[in-house]
Amino acid sequence: MRVRDLLAGLAVGLLGRGKPPPLRPSERERIVPEAPPDAGGELLAFGLFVAGALAAVAFIVVYALDRLPRPTQLLGASLGLSLLCIAAALIVVGRRVIVTEELVEDYPVEEHPEEQELIVQTVADSGSRISRKGLFKLGVGAAAASLGAALLVPLASLGPVLDMTAFYATPWRRGRRLVDENGRPFRATDIAPKSFYTAFPHGADPNQLAASLIVVRLEPSELDLPPGLAAYPAHGIVAFSKICTHAACAISLYRAPLFPETDPKPAFVCPCHYSTFDPATGGTVIFGPAGRKLPMLPLTVDPRGFLRAAGTFDEPVGASWWGVRLDKPSSA
Numbered sequence: 001m002r003v004r005d006l007l008a009g010l011a012v013g014l015l016g017r018g019k020p021p022p023l024r025p026s027e028r029e030r031i032v033p034e035a036p037p038d039a040g041g042e043l044l045a046f047g048l049f050v051a052g053a054l055a056a057v058a059f060i061v062v063y064a065l066d067r068l069p070r071p072t073q074l075l076g077a078s079l080g081l082s083l084l085c086i087a088a089a090l091i092v093v094g095r096r097v098i099v100t101e102e103l104v105e106d107y108p109v110e111e112h113p114e115e116q117e118l119i120v121q122t123v124a125d126s127g128s129r130i131s132r133k134g135l136f137k138l139g140v141g142a143a144a145a146s147l148g149a150a151l152l153v154p155l156a157s158l159g160p161v162l163d164m165t166a167f168y169a170t171p172w173r174r175g176r177r178l179v180d181e182n183g184r185p186f187r188a189t190d191i192a193p194k195s196f197y198t199a200f201p202h203g204a205d206p207n208q209l210a211a212s213l214i215v216v217r218l219e220p221s222e223l224d225l226p227p228g229l230a231a232y233p234a235h236g237i238v239a240f241s242k243i244c245t246h247a248a249c250a251i252s253l254y255r256a257p258l259f260p261e262t263d264p265k266p267a268f269v270c271p272c273h274y275s276t277f278d279p280a281t282g283g284t285v286i287f288g289p290a291g292r293k294l295p296m297l298p299l300t301v302d303p304r305g306f307l308r309a310a311g312t313f314d315e316p317v318g319a320s321w322w323g324v325r326l327d328k329p330s331s332a
Contacts, residue, residue, distance in 0.1 A: 041096030048089035049139035055082035056146035060153050079150060086143050168329050170312050171204035171211050172297060178202070178213065178239070178307040187305045191217045191237050194266075196254035198242060201309070210317040210329070212242035213297060214251055214268060215307075222265075222280050229282045229314060234299035234307065240283045241297070241317045244270040246290040248319040251277075268294065282314075291320045295329070 059078040062068055178186045178199040186199055199213040200206040220236045232238065242251050249272035256266050267286060268277040275288030283294030295313035302308050313329045 038096045041092055045089045045092040045097055046139040048085045048092060049143040052082045052085035052089065053139075053142040053146040055079070055085060056143075056150040059150040060146075063153050082143075082147055082150065086147065089139075089143070168316055169210070170317060170329050171201040171208055172309045172312045174309060174311050176201045176204070176309045178215065178299075178309070181206070186215070186307045188235055188237060188301045188307055189305060191215060191307075193217050193219070194256035196256075199239065199307075209243060209248075210241065210313070212250070213239045214242045214254070215239045216254065216266065216279055218266065218280055224280050225282050229296055232282075232296050232298040232310075232314075234301050234310075237299055237307065238279050239297040239299055240268070240277070240279065240294040241313060243317050243319075244272065244275055244290060245285075245292050245294060245318070245320050246270065246273055246275045246288065249273070251294075 055078050059075060059082065062071055062074045062078060068074060179202045180186065180197070180199065183202070185202065186197070191197060195216070197215040199215050200211050204211060206212065215237060217235075217237050218233075220233075223233060223236070223238075225232065243249075244251055249270050251268050251270045253269035253271055254266070255264065255269055255276075257264060266279060268279060268283075269275075270277075270288070270290070273289050275290035276286050277283045277290070277294045278286045283296050285291075285293060292315070295315040295317050297313055298310035300308050300310040316329050
């Protein structure tokens with residue numbers, strides 16, 4: 001009953017704009033008995049609102065850092081504590097801050113303007129008990145804003161909002177040597193036919209998304225590259241990003257035919273969803289859910305026989321998120 005009356009009072013207040021202003025408190029008789037403000041209840045509610053706001057901020061911090069131990073438990077604890085504190089603050093507001101009007105009989109049918117004005121006056125009289133309105137509003141606003149921010153922060157995981165640079169930067173540039181997982185440089189003579197190699201950029205972070213390569217050697221007669229990629233191989237050696245363009249899994253299978261007359265031609269296979277890519281045609285998709293080809297890296301062989309990058313990839317590395325074709329990769 002009380003909540004309905006408050007909502008009705010707010011509606012009447014909005015609809016009653018343009019009418020003569022109500023009487024001043026000194027010119028009318030109070031409907032709700034006047035009572036001293038509950039300063040302790042106000043401070044307790046304010047403190048709970050602030051605690052809820054701080055817990056929501058802690059959720060944002062834990063989510064942003066993503067390096068703390070047990071992040072899932074910390075995220076759940078901080079968000080749960082925020083909701084608990086705000087709920088407790090609202091209970092305190094309802095029981096100690098807002099006056100409770102006891103009704104001895106039902107309201108008559110609300111059809112007369114005088115009765116509507118009485119409801120508006122009741123709301124106004126109830127609010128007059130709050131002695132620290134500015135402080136109280138600050139606590140409510142801080143709790144609402146921080147909790148709202150905590151609920152919106154996970155949306156950042158859906159993709160970049162402003163800075164797209166990280167999705168296009170790669171550690172590969174002209175002259176960077178290809179090395180194995182132990183840092184040993186690859187020579188062109190190390191790449192044997194029908195074998196599969198994983199390579200990384202020398203001196204760069206191997207954990208970067210665009211760092212890892214898959215390297216194979218094909219017969220030059222097997223290559224059927226488009227004109228834009230014709231100069232990418234080095235003596236039949238081709239290199240592609242190891243990250244599948246479907247769901248960013250690591251490609252770890254290489255299908256090398258043992259009986260060329262009957263077996264399918266060489267191909268890279270992603271173990272997650274079996275997207276299959278043809279290295280002879282520039283990493284084009286020949287099977288599976290991948291929506292675009294593998295990014296190809298141009299190679300060259302230096303005078304000492306070491307394999308080096310001749311530039312960066314021809315396409316962005318990674319899964320085919322919505323904006324993957326908006327820009328080109330760039331060397332870090």
